Amino acid sequence: MILLNRISLILLLLIPLNLITPSFPGVDAADSKSAGSDTVEGEDEAAVEEEGAVTGTGEEEDDGGSLKPSPDVDTYFMFTKPAGKGLELPANSDAHFLVGFANRGQKDFIIETMDASFRYAMDFNFHIQNFSAIPYNKIVKPNHETTLAYSFFISEAYSTRPYGFTVNLLYKDKDGNQFMNAVYNETVNITEVDEGLDGETIFLYIFLIGLVGLLLFGAQQLVLSMSKKRTSSAPKPKVEVGTVSTTDVDYDWLPPETLSAINKSPRNKQSPRQRKVKRGTGSSEDK
Numbered sequence: 001m002i003l004l005n006r007i008s009l010i011l012l013l014l015i016p017l018n019l020i021t022p023s024f025p026g027v028d029a030a031d032s033k034s035a036g037s038d039t040v041e042g043e044d045e046a047a048v049e050e051e052g053a054v055t056g057t058g059e060e061e062d063d064g065g066s067l068k069p070s071p072d073v074d075t076y077f078m079f080t081k082p083a084g085k086g087l088e089l090p091a092n093s094d095a096h097f098l099v100g101f102a103n104r105g106q107k108d109f110i111i112e113t114m115d116a117s118f119r120y121a122m123d124f125n126f127h128i129q130n131f132s133a134i135p136y137n138k139i140v141k142p143n144h145e146t147t148l149a150y151s152f153f154i155s156e157a158y159s160t161r162p163y164g165f166t167v168n169l170l171y172k173d174k175d176g177n178q179f180m181n182a183v184y185n186e187t188v189n190i191t192e193v194d195e196g197l198d199g200e201t202i203f204l205y206i207f208l209i210g211l212v213g214l215l216l217f218g219a220q221q222l223v224l225s226m227s228k229k230r231t232s233s234a235p236k237p238k239v240e241v242g243t244v245s246t247t248d249v250d251y252d253w254l255p256p257e258t259l260s261a262i263n264k265s266p267r268n269k270q271s272p273r274q275r276k277v278k279r280g281t282g283s284s285e286d287k
Contacts, residue, residue: 067170067180072105075169075183081151088189089165092156099169099183102145108174111138114150114183119164121187128163158190 069075081096082089089095103109115133120126131152140146150167167184254262 067178069181070105070109070171070173070179072103072107073109073171073179073181074100074102074104075181076100076102077167077184087187088191089154091154091158091160091190091192094151094153096149096151097167097184099148099150099167100145101140101148101169101171103140103142105173106142108142109140109171110173111136111140111146111148111169111171113170114148114167115170116150116152116165116167116184118158119166121162121164124164124166124185154190160189160191162187162189164188 077097077099079095079097081094099114101109101111113133113135116131118128120128134150136148138146138148148169165184165186165188166182169181169183170178171180172178
């Protein structure tokens with residue numbers, strides 16, 4: 001049993017080695033294939049290098065053919081609205097600026113168009129909004145200057161943060177050569193508008209004043225109603241009707257006997273009015 005186990009273990013070790021190790025003809029074929037692939041790769045690399053050379057030449061030609069500013073032209077830029085705030089533009093309002101163009105050369109220049117755009121502040125190649133390109137088609141003679149006006153509207157959707165602002169001026173000379181100047185290419189800040197009192201604010205103030213007046217009127221009516229309730233619920237003073245009424249009775253028509261009986265009653269003795277009447281009666285008897 002031990003011998004069989006060893007033989008089986010040896011066979012298990014030899015069989016994978018035969019499968020993994022290739023024969024010599026196979027190795028030659030693989031070497032030939034690898035050599036052929038090296039040749040093809042070398043040819044492909046050469047072709048890629050040639051294509052890369054052609055492509056690089058084309059890119060250089062494109063870079064060389066891009067529009068650049070003319071050395072005979074000077075440009076100037078100035079914001080007129082908002083005045084004095086070149087780096088801060090309020091949202092939900094119009095912005096105006098002027099561009100000065102000076103021809104310092106010996107040829108005529110034709111100003112074609114001018115456009116503006118908002119860019120991403122961290123990457124000016126990323127456009128956020130492009131404004132209209134205004135055509136001018138204006139001829140500027142040598143040693144002459146001209147001023148161009150441009151205006152655009154800043155939407156209230158813009159948040160208060162920096163934006164890249166670019167203004168491009170496209171022009172050509174008398175021979176038809178195209179040029180372009182980036183007359184403004186800086187970062188600006190868009191701010192919120194502070195217009196003071198507007199229609200909504202005035203209406204809000206009027207509403208608040210009316211509400212306060214209504215509350216004061218209601219409080220006044222409540223105080224008046226409470227005071228009326230207190231006066232109506234207060235106890236009325238008691239009045240001795242009998243005593244008061246006896247003072248207004250005329251006893252002259254009564255006989256003397258009746259008057260003397262009335263005067264002798266205890267109630268009438270306590271009343272000064274009755275004592276006065278009694279005195280009057282006694283005087284009449286003496287008469």
